[in-house]
Amino acid sequence: MIDVEAERKEILRDYRKLLRYAKPFLKDNDAKIIKKAFNTSLEAHKDMRRKSGEPYILHPLAVxxxxxxxxxxxxxxxxAALLHDVVEDTELETADIEREFGPSVAKIIEGLTKISGVFDYGTSQQAENFRKMLLTLSDDVRVILIKLADRLHNMRTLDSMPRHKQLKIASETMYLYAPLAHRLGLYAIKSELEDLYLKYTDTTTYKDISNKIRQTRLARTKFIKDFTHPIEDELRKYGFKFNIKGRPKSIYSILKKIKKQNITFDEIYDLFAIRIILDVPPENEKAACWQVYSIITDFYQPNPDRLRDWVNTPKANGYESLHTTVMSKSGQWVEVQIRTKRMDEIAERGYAAHWKYKTGPGTGESGLEMWINKVRDMLETNNSDALEFMDEFRKNLFVEEVFVFTPKGELIILPDKSTALDFAFEIHSQIGLQCLGAKVNQKLVPLSYKLKNGDQVEILTSQKQKPNEEWLQYAVTSRARTRIKDALREERKNKAEQGKIMLETRMAAIGVPDTQQNLNKLQAFFNVSTLQDLYYRIATGHTDIKNIKEIIFTASVDKNASMLGPKSFDKEVQKIRGVNSDMLVIGESAENWDYGMAKCCNPIPGDDVFGFQTEEDGIQIHRTNCKRGIELMSNYGNRIIKAKWTEQMELAFLVGIHIKGTDRVGLVNDLTKVISTSLKVNMRSITIDSNDGIFEGNIMVFVNDTSHLNQLIQRMAKVNGILTVERFD
Known part of the structure; x- marks a missing residue:
């Protein structure tokens, strides 16, 4: 039975909390407008409930x-946040919102409303919606900030969703929204989104790491206290107003470190960072940060390779801070971040905080605004399909920068791993298109040269130069890639025109009319997907014009050899799957299903998995935490199939195990004994490399399921001399 009164109280409590937080910046009429938006949303969603059963209005309030x-x-x-779902889910339309709340709010909601309708096969509704949302970035960055708030609340309340929805939403978050939060400088939100992604796709690892962080909390607090005590005294002596925080790293970043450096949880030295936040006037910020650095290094020895100065050269998303890693008295490395209150707020709140600190004329353009202008530029010039566009956009989200100079000493900031070719396009599109090579620090280098910090670059051009396909292999920035693709498309179009004329001449010569039916026969004979492709192949000599003979048009065509078109392919898939049979049970006699294990992650029974319907290879089974899987679930939600392993499974699956240890005589013999004799596991291959008394190796074995694999890993870890044993993809 629903307790209406309790629900009413909860809604009011949330609404009052919102007003309490908004109060400091409310102007004359603002409270009335917020109240009107709340009542409109309450009325519009009055009969709706979330999957968890709670009243829907709690979601817009939370956002x-x-x-x-x-x-x-x-x-x-x-x-806009209170009203963000009303146009999509209720009778209200954008025009009603504009009439009641003005054009700004209406425009933001328009940007947040998903595109409805039918999509062509091979495109992705998610990608189209994402592109639509990004187009509003040109007008109002708040669209994306509210979308991130919406996504964060959905991720926090993902428990009530069915499993396949959890995977799709979590993957989409990891693929797009976490990188976007990072790029807009919202570090706290980015970290929480990553951790929540891990919680739903790899629950065991998530729980394991969070338990370990919890268990080490007391020791950590004591360590921070001892470490900061002498520094605090010294800072007070110099008259600094400051605040010191010790924050553990996010679960996801700890896991990333474990995987990247191939170490265990206990071996991570910088599990947390100590942050010193100074309260100083803007004009003294730089000097104060360096003075504090000097004080810290009086007490603790710094690691010279780990100094990061983002105070003099902020990151592109506006992040400013001075990072150093120092050796503590107990022999542990500790990361210390030195920043001011202003820098800390920008680091936590990103874009919104930027505007707060932009005062007066001549404040210049921040790195973040430069990035947003680049995105605008990219949106205006990009005419590729939504999926390709989204992929290009993503590549530009999660990158560090490289700082280089023009011959006149002007600073140019590019994404990390950019090449001389990217630099040329950054200067001007025309220079990029005619770029021959470059001189870096007076030395001649090829277009593929990867730029390093401090390089001075001069571009060499030629009127005769033209872009080619190879350029796409070493262009990193979306600006360069978009311009190159446009030039190649134009070139291809011109070539196709030539090919068309050549084909018309040839067909006239052999006395065959160029009717649509005859052209279709040609297309089928040369097995090309479009006529444009055929024209292009003729013009470039890939298809020899002399091979076009009369017999092609007179030979009868096998009526049964018709290929399934994409749309009917989907229908066939639906037919096979049946209306209710939406769960693929792996290992049962499933003659209706054509499935195989994905090579990218090699799932085995016991792994959390899903199926993905491909066009050529039937259904591919992926692990839910597979990197490729993230992309598939983000972009092709409609082709994801729920899958589970059958209970009566006795098949053997190939799996890779990575081992590391100290070398000794007879070690390999002991390992193979554990594998073959005590656990009766078949080995396919073993490669071991020993160097200076340390050995590392990979063993490929056949196991039945994850519990069988875990048993094997535990037994191997007990062999004398073995340090780590873990599964690899």
């Missing part, structure tokens, strides 16, 4: 709360 409390947005954003 508005995140927008204010965690991102620092204002009244317009609160109103």
């Amino acid at each position: 508005a709360q995140i927008a204010v409390e965690e991102i620092g947005l204002g009244t317009t954003s609160i109103v």
